[in-house]
Amino acid sequence: MEKPGKHMFLCASFRANGEPQGICNKKGGSALVQYLQEELTDRGMTDVMISTTSCLKVCDRGPAMVVYPENTWYGGINGEDDIDAILDSMEDGEVNGEYTIT
Numbered sequence: 001m002e003k004p005g006k007h008m009f010l011c012a013s014f015r016a017n018g019e020p021q022g023i024c025n026k027k028g029g030s031a032l033v034q035y036l037q038e039e040l041t042d043r044g045m046t047d048v049m050i051s052t053t054s055c056l057k058v059c060d061r062g063p064a065m066v067v068y069p070e071n072t073w074y075g076g077i078n079g080e081d082d083i084d085a086i087l088d089s090m091e092d093g094e095v096n097g098e099y100t101i102t
């Protein structure tokens with residue numbers, strides 16, 4: 001397996017024991033995984049890997065995602081339009097400042 005060029009970690013609010021309970025999951029963050037994967041494929045962004053994570057500790061800004069190796073943190077990802085906006089910027093080699101968590 002080749003290492004990915006980028007790795008997106010989408011918060012799914014997983015807890016060590018039991019079901020996801022956090023804000024990102026409650027706001028639908030986990031449900032965006034499939035859409036994100038489909039969009040990456042449709043856009044030919046095949047060197048980007050997606051993983052879901054436990055709480056990223058920015059719940060007040062969730063649903064949240066981190067992109068490496070840039071270490072760019074995004075928040076307020078409330079739906080497919082937000083995913084599209086972030087991916088549009090990534091395709092242009094830019095960071096979408098509307099969603100960044102600093």
Ligand code: FES
Pocket residue numbers: 011012013022023024025054055056057058059060062063064
């Ligand atoms: S549950 Fe997503 S940042 Fe805390």
